[in-house]
Amino acid sequence: MQQKRTILIGDLLGSKIVTADGRRIGHVVDIQLSRGNEHSATALVYGAHGWLYRWHILVPFAGKFGLSFAPAIIPWNAVDRFEHPTVTLKRGYEPAPKKQRLMQHVKKDDE
Numbered sequence: 001m002q003q004k005r006t007i008l009i010g011d012l013l014g015s016k017i018v019t020a021d022g023r024r025i026g027h028v029v030d031i032q033l034s035r036g037n038e039h040s041a042t043a044l045v046y047g048a049h050g051w052l053y054r055w056h057i058l059v060p061f062a063g064k065f066g067l068s069f070a071p072a073i074i075p076w077n078a079v080d081r082f083e084h085p086t087v088t089l090k091r092g093y094e095p096a097p098k099k100q101r102l103m104q105h106v107k108k109d110d111e
Contacts, residue, residue: 007041007082009031011082011084011085012028012031012041012044012082012087013028013029013030013031014027014028014029014085015027015028015082015084015085015086015087016085016086016087017044017046017074017086017087017089018086018087018088018089019088019089019093019094020080020088020089020090020091020092020093025046025074025089025095026046026047026072027046028044028045028046028087029045029046029047030044030045030071031043031044031045032044032045032073040076041076042075042076043073043074043075043076044073044074044076044079044087045071045072045073046071046072046073046074047071047072072095074089074093074095078090078093
């Protein structure tokens with residue numbers, strides 16, 4: 001059984017995100033947490049839209065123009081390890097390229 005490790009949010013914010021092969025994905029700009037008494041990370045938010053999401057202006061701004069954007073996220077269960085200041089993803093996990101993520105949002109809105 002893997003032992004639980006406490007990681008401070010301040011240590012994760014700004015950390016570089018890389019694939020298992022070392023390819024750079026981006027930087028952590030926000031963290032999604034579980035609800036309840038004991039919070040745990042559920043996802044890492046990254047990318048330019050992630051900054052707008054963190055400042056709580058992505059959804060209202062996009063809504064003004066009839067758009068729908070969600071920030072780019074990496075589920076916490078895709079994280080292999082965290083060695084400050086780098087988050088390394090598990091082998092086999094590759095986030096969708098930016099263009100593909102944008103197309104997924106367009107398709108969802110059209111449905």
